[in-house]
Amino acid sequence: MKTKLCDLLRPVVLGAMLLSTTAHAAVQQLDRVVAIVDNDVVMQSQLDQRVKEVQQTIAKRGGSGGVPPASVLEQQVLERLIVENLQLQIGERSGIRITDEELNGAIATIAQRNNMSTEQFRAALARDGLSYDDAREQVKREMIISRVRQRRVAERIQVSEQEVKNFLASDLGKMQLSEELHLANIQIQVPESASAAAIQAAASKAEDIYRQLKQGADFNKLAIASSSSENALEGGDMGWRKPAQLPAPFDRMLSSMPVGDVTQPVRTPVGFIILKVLDKRGGATQTVDEVHVRHILLKPSEIRSPAQTEELARKLYERIENGEDFATLAKNFSEDPGSALNGGDLNWVNPQSLVPEFRETMASTPVESVSRPFQTQFGWHVLQVLGRRATDNTEQARDQQAMTVLRNRKYDEELQTWMRQIRDEAYVEIKLPGADQAAQ
Structure with missing residues (x-):
């Protein structure tokens, strides 16, 4: 620890x-x-x-x-x-x-x-x-x-829709965002100089194992007893692999197979192999609970202290509770440039894409209700939940994944540039013995 x-x-x-x-x-x-x-x-x-x-x-x-x-x-x-x-x-x-x-x-x-x-x-x-x-x-x-x-x-940091599309279409994007498969294998080895009879015997053995598996036999036990693979004693467990990392025809075959299914024996240079899909993660159809929400964001600044910002958020909350229009107040006061002009509307959002404080407050706020002011790392918020729904979010999830990858990449680059900039613009005098004296 x-x-x-x-x-x-x-x-x-x-x-x-x-x-x-x-x-x-x-x-x-x-x-x-x-x-x-x-x-x-x-x-x-x-x-x-x-x-x-x-x-x-x-x-x-x-x-x-x-x-x-x-x-x-x-x-x-x-x-x-x-x-x-x-x-x-x-x-x-x-x-x-x-x-x-x-x-x-x-x-x-x-x-x-x-x-x-x-x-x-x-x-x-x-x-x-x-x-x-x-x-x-x-x-x-x-x-x-x-x-x-x-x-x-x-x-x-801004990431355009075209950048997202280009990334999703690239080999790197397909690799990073594709699903992962947890696989196990049973391998029936065939020597390089094996006779036709030996090859046929191996094929028959592989077919017999496949029939046993389809009838409900335990893959783990058959792998330990029959497989010549180096991971046989682990039940043939191969760990997590992306389809793009697998040779043809497994890359296409396994993507369409359900968890728990096994492939028919496939001839490979080293013999015959049977694969089982133990689990899948990422890349699959995703149904998510989404929330339609709008908010007002207020940020402390050099002309408005944190206490004054909190007080303004409370006053706006009281005005909404007394009947004033949420959208109008958001247009006039919200400091979220992405939503203020739309009356604070964030549209339908996946709660998991939000910071914890916002997500938790949103979860505890009933539909058509307004939350009390609360604080996140961005400032003080007042939110209103307009609706909830479950939706197939597969395509949006892939877009969001791509957006996150690209934003993180740009963030790392921009952060280093910004830190170099603030260092260059600052007055710094080194007084460490033996070090070069620097004043900027």
């Missing part, structure tokens, strides 16, 4: 510490500034703690190179701390705040992922030498950075 915790929580920055060696001795400063970053600083204690974390991570991975000394890691780690600091400053200027409720929810989620209660999580942190309060602060910082990136990077 210690490894999981360290992977989830970076050790937290220690504040400056002062230590007096004797009652009459002068105070000795143990911490110092190693970088000035716009309106903030990075302290030696922060750098030391992060370097220590990186060394621990490298040590756990092992390898012949060993753990690099701190002097080798310091400059690279300091650069990462500088960029993180810049993002936190952007979050501060943008009015991004993390409420105690949000932070508690994030901590609870981390605990659940480690199969622990919050109290067990606190105890595990203590065993790992981590302060719970420091851990909370680090999670808070990570949440702020995530929201900064969402506002500055993710929201400006």
Whole structure:
């Protein structure tokens, strides 16, 4: 469990510490500034703690190179701390705040992922030498950075319908979005120089096994008893494969077969093979519950504090409850550029495509009812559920999958460009001994 915790929580920055060696001795400063970053600083204690974390991570991975000394890691780690600091400053200027409720929810989620209660999580942190309060602060910082990136990077990424169509038509798209098959095999081997009689005997054996399987015989047992495949002792289990990864004619044959069915024996260069479809995932027909919903989104900004944003959301909710038109208020107040002009209408949406807070609020709101104001990473919302339905969402699901793949690809590229940009535009003065002095 210690490894999981360290992977989830970076050790937290220690504040400056002062230590007096004797009652009459002068105070000795143990911490110092190693970088000035716009309106903030990075302290030696922060750098030391992060370097220590990186060394621990490298040590756990092992390898012949060993753990690099701190002097080798310091400059690279300091650069990462500088960029993180810049993002936190952007979050501060943008009015991004993390409420105690949000932070508690994030901590609870981390605990659940480690199969622990919050109290067990606190105890595990203590065993790992981590302060719970420091851990909370680090999670808070990570949440702020995530929201900064969402506002500055993710929201400006656009993927066109043509890009989606091109991706779906490409070999790469077909491979990534096709269904996966969990397969098992029984192989009856035929030696390369086998006689016609030997080949016929192998064919007859394969046909006999196939008949037994169609009559209900256990595939796992027959594989163990009769298969010459290297995975015979595992019941012939081949794991998950995409049809495109299989040789013809299996690529076409297996896609149309139901789970549990077996192929007739097929001649291959090494003999005869029978495949069974144990399970399928992805790519298949998908029926989903959709919700027709509209919302009003309000975002904190430099001219409107988080508290003022929340208060405005509550006032709009009261106006809707008192009979004012939801669509009109959405057009006048909503800051969601994709839906405001349509009266806040998001059309029919798959709940799984939404952030948890929005999804949960939507699920608990009856049709034709309006939710109370609630907060997500995007800001404050008021939503109205207009309808619910179950629909075949196969084509839309594939489009959404393609959209997600393309957005993630663009996001990774855009994020690196944006971080380089904010670093280049910032004033940074390095005060780390031995490092090149830089002021920008």
